[in-house]
Amino acid sequence: xxxxxxxxxxxxxxxxxxxxxxxxxxxxxxxxxxxxxxxxxxxxxxxxxxxxxxxxxxxxxxxxxxxxxxxxxxxxxxxxxxxxxxxxxxxxxxxxxxxxxxxxxxxxxxxxxxxxxxxxxxxxxxxxxxxxxxxxxxxxxxxxxxxxxxxxxxxxxxxxxxxxxxxxxxxxxxxxxxxxxxxxxxxxxxxxxxxxxxxxxxxxxxxxxxxxxxxxxxxxxxxxxxxxxxxxxxxxxxxxxxxxxxxxxxxxxxxxxxxxxxxxxxxxxxxxxxxxxxxxxxxxxxxxxxxxxxxxxxxxxxxxxxxxxxxxxxxxxxxxxxxxxxxxxxxxxxxxxxxxxxxxxxxxxxxxxxxxxxxxxxxxxxxxxxxxxxxxxxxxxxxxxxxxxxxxxxxxxxxxxxxxxxxxxxxxxxxxxxxxxxxxxxxxxxxxxxxxxxxxxxxxxxxxxxxxxxxxxxxxxxxxxxxxxxxxxxxxxxxxxxxxxxxxxxxxxx
Numbered sequence: 001x002x003x004x005x006x007x008x009x010x011x012x013x014x015x016x017x018x019x020x021x022x023x024x025x026x027x028x029x030x031x032x033x034x035x036x037x038x039x040x041x042x043x044x045x046x047x048x049x050x051x052x053x054x055x056x057x058x059x060x061x062x063x064x065x066x067x068x069x070x071x072x073x074x075x076x077x078x079x080x081x082x083x084x085x086x087x088x089x090x091x092x093x094x095x096x097x098x099x100x101x102x103x104x105x106x107x108x109x110x111x112x113x114x115x116x117x118x119x120x121x122x123x124x125x126x127x128x129x130x131x132x133x134x135x136x137x138x139x140x141x142x143x144x145x146x147x148x149x150x151x152x153x154x155x156x157x158x159x160x161x162x163x164x165x166x167x168x169x170x171x172x173x174x175x176x177x178x179x180x181x182x183x184x185x186x187x188x189x190x191x192x193x194x195x196x197x198x199x200x201x202x203x204x205x206x207x208x209x210x211x212x213x214x215x216x217x218x219x220x221x222x223x224x225x226x227x228x229x230x231x232x233x234x235x236x237x238x239x240x241x242x243x244x245x246x247x248x249x250x251x252x253x254x255x256x257x258x259x260x261x262x263x264x265x266x267x268x269x270x271x272x273x274x275x276x277x278x279x280x281x282x283x284x285x286x287x288x289x290x291x292x293x294x295x296x297x298x299x300x301x302x303x304x305x306x307x308x309x310x311x312x313x314x315x316x317x318x319x320x321x322x323x324x325x326x327x328x329x330x331x332x333x334x335x336x337x338x339x340x341x342x343x344x345x346x347x348x349x350x351x352x353x354x355x356x357x358x359x360x361x362x363x364x365x366x367x368x369x370x371x372x373x374x375x376x377x378x379x380x381x382x383x384x385x386x387x388x389x390x391x392x393x394x395x396x397x398x399x400x401x402x403x404x405x406x407x408x409x410x411x412x413x414x415x416x417x418x419x420x421x422x423x424x425x426x427x428x429x430x431x432x433x434x435x436x437x438x439x440x441x442x443x444x445x446x447x448x449x450x451x452x453x454x455x456x457x458x459x460x461x462x463x464x465x466x467x468x469x470x471x472x473x474x475x476x477x478x479x480x481x482x483x484x485x486x487x488x489x490x491x492x493x494x
Contacts, residue, residue, distance in 0.1 A: 039287075041298040044265075045069045045494055047286055049272060050307035052081020053099075053476045054467045054483050056258045057111070058305055061484075063265065066491050071299055072266045073288055079266065080255030086340050086431040087250075088385070094250035095380055097338040097387055097431055099476060101251075103232050104242040106484070108477040115257035118247040125381050130347070131355040134374060137411030142360045146201035152238065154202035159234040161185070161197050162226055169226055171482035172472050176452050186223035187444060191365065193222040204367045208353070208375075209233065210474075215334040215371035215391050224441040230473040267297060275318040277304065277462040284463050302494050305486075307468040309333065309437045311394075321462065327454040330446040331470065333394045335436025337401035341377070341386050341427045343409065345418045348384070352377040354408070372396055374405045385430065398434050405429075440470040465490045 046062055048055045051074030062068040072079070084098035101122040102108055109119050131140040146154070165186060168175050176182075185193060194203060207217070210228045217225060235241035246253050259266055269292040276285045286299040308314050310328045320328070346352070353376045358366040369375075372392030379386050390401035409427050412418045442451050459465055465486055472482035 039296045039298045041300065042071060043069075044071045044299060044301045046071075046303050046305055046490060047284060047299045047301035048072045048305045048307060050074065050081070050468065051076070051079040051255075051259075051266065051268070052307065052468075054469075054479055055305075055307040056080065056255055057480050058307065058467065058483055058487060059262055059265065060111075060258060061487055062305075062491070063262075066487065068491060068494070070265055071301070072262060073270050073272060073286070073299070074266065074268045075271050075291075077269050077292070078252070078255065079259045079268070080252055082338075082435050083251045083255060084338055084431065084433045084435075085250050085252035088383075088430075093383070094248070094252070095340055095383070095385055095387075095431075096249075096251045097340050097433065098435065099251050101243045101245045103236050103475060103477050104244060105232055105477040106481050108480060109244055111480070112246065112254055115254060115261065117253050117257060119244045120247050122243045122245045127379060128347075128350045130350055130352045131359075132352050132412060132417055133357045134354040134369065134408035134411065136357065137408070137413070137415030137417055138357070139415075139417050140355055140357065140360055143355060144362050145204060146362075146364055150201040151205055154199045155205070155234055155238055157197050158199050158202055158206075159231060159238065161193075162231050162234065165223075165226065166231060169223065170230065170473060170478070171485055173452050173456050174485065176456070178453065179448050179450055182223075182447070186221070186226075187447065188222050189219050190222050190225040191218040193225075194218075194365070200364050203364050204355075205237065207368045209237065215393050215396070218365075218368060220441055221444060221447065223447070224439070227469075227473050228439055230475065230478060232473070232478055233475065269293075270297070272317045275304075277318065277464060279462055282463070302463070303490055304464045305490060306464055306466050309440065309468065309470055310466065311437055318464070323454070323461075324458060327451060327458055330442050330451040330454075331440045332442070333437030334439045334441075335392055335394055335396040335434065336438060337390045337396070337398055337432060337434050337436070339388045339390070339401070339405065339432040340380075340430045341388055341405065342384050342430065343386075343425070343427050344384075344421050345413070346377055346379070346384075346386055348379055349381070350379055352412070372400065372404050374401075374408045377409070394437050396436065398432055401434075402429065402432060438469060439474060459486075460489065460493055465493075 045068045048059055048070055051072045055072055056079045059070050059072045063070050082098040085094050085096050087094050112119050131143045133140060168177060194200060206229055210233060232241055236243050267288055270288050270290045272286050273289045274287040283302040284304045288297040288299055315328060354369050354373055355367055356369050375389045377386045377388060388405050390404045392400065406427055413420045467483045467486045469479060472479050
């Protein structure tokens with residue numbers, strides 16, 4: 001058993017809400033595609049699809065800092081995407097299963113301040129680590145994690161190597177070179193990049209922080225791996241960059257405040273069922289269906305900002321053309337599902353870490369399990385609740401994740417690693433929320449044939465602009481930094 005300090009980064013005012021009522025809004029006698037009832041028509045400068053980290057941030061900045069009218073269309077009943085805060089009904093205490101904290105990039109904490117959400121430096125949890133092969137349920141008796149000095153030295157080597165590529169990787173793909181000019185290191189599978197720069201001692205920590213967002217992170221091309229574990233993440237783990245959390249320890253607070261602030265400019269519980277898009281000034285017309293009320297809203301906007309993953313399913317209502325289909329079909333994703341569980345047999349103040357038997361005694365390159373997997377059972381301090389993260393390929397879903405998590409627990413009981421209760425009982429799942437698709441990647445062939453250039457070429461075409469994790473580093477405040485480069489382009493195109 002070892003003790004380790006764990007940090008997880010993802011994987012993000014008390015003002016009167018303001019609505020931009022514009023001429024021509026009101027009830028339409030036409031019928032909506034979604035529910036067949038009356039259609040309410042609204043006009044906006046920018047329609048934003050998705051109310052996660054990128055969409056919520058974009059809405060505030062466009063409306064308040066650029067003076068642009070907006071509407072956010074979000075399928076969930078809240079904003080925030082991958083935050084996933086669960087509140088214990090017995091105590092009122094919040095537990096964050098998704099985003100754990102925010103890296104201080106471009107004075108990101110000031111965005112919290114404008115909503116009256118007080119923040120503080122993140123205090124790391126110190127837990128006992130138990131290394132267990134979840135495939136067998138057996139505790140590893142001969143595994144030694146990397147010494148702290150070796151791990152830090154390897155992280156510094158990674159940082160030095162990754163910083164060389166900052167001008168072409170961040171923020172976004174804007175300055176990415178043509179295929180023939182891409183640095184060869186970025187085209188290596190990450191396992192080869194790790195071997196070349198002697199990063200082995202850092203691999204368990206890399207996996208523990210962001211590797212759970214990619215089901216095949218060792219085989220991913222290094223340029224996409226650096227979208228999950230970027231320079232800012234390495235700097236944070238080395239103590240060179242600060243990170244913070246709300247004083248309330250409830251990460252959902254920011255997005256709840258944004259939802260209140262946006263008021264009727266946020267259409268939650270809503271999805272786009274059909275879209276018409278044109279080049280030039282004709283803009284877009286969206287049919288938006290509220291699945292809770294059955295109401296349809298017709299949104300007529302000058303531009304569309306698309307912030308969700310550009311998968312075939314998500315794009316289908318927007319009638320993509322051939323160029324769009326060709327570019328986006330070259331991307332593939334991972335899926336992760338985060339949750340909160342409890343069971344009397346799970347040890348307190350501990351993290352049960354899924355570590356393959358092959359990692360013994362110090363084969364750290366083998367410390368990442370095969371997909372699909374549950375990464376850990378990690379105890380929240382001073383509670384009986386545990387954070388779980390299940391990871392698989394793009395088709396991995398919530399029910400499969402539940403089975404992976406429960407099966408890992410059952411194997412630990414069968415192996416005698418955990419003692420089951422009498423009478424027998426399953427895990428209690430208090431929260432289980434999909435985070436997928438995430439970690440957009442592409443094959444070497446797709447990169448060689450210009451997929452990144454094709455993606456860049458779609459920006460602004462047919463009245464649509466893009467932000468989100470498919471276009472940037474996946475961490476929230478890095479994503480905000482990229483979004484800050486997109487928003488002026490959107491405004492200039494109005």
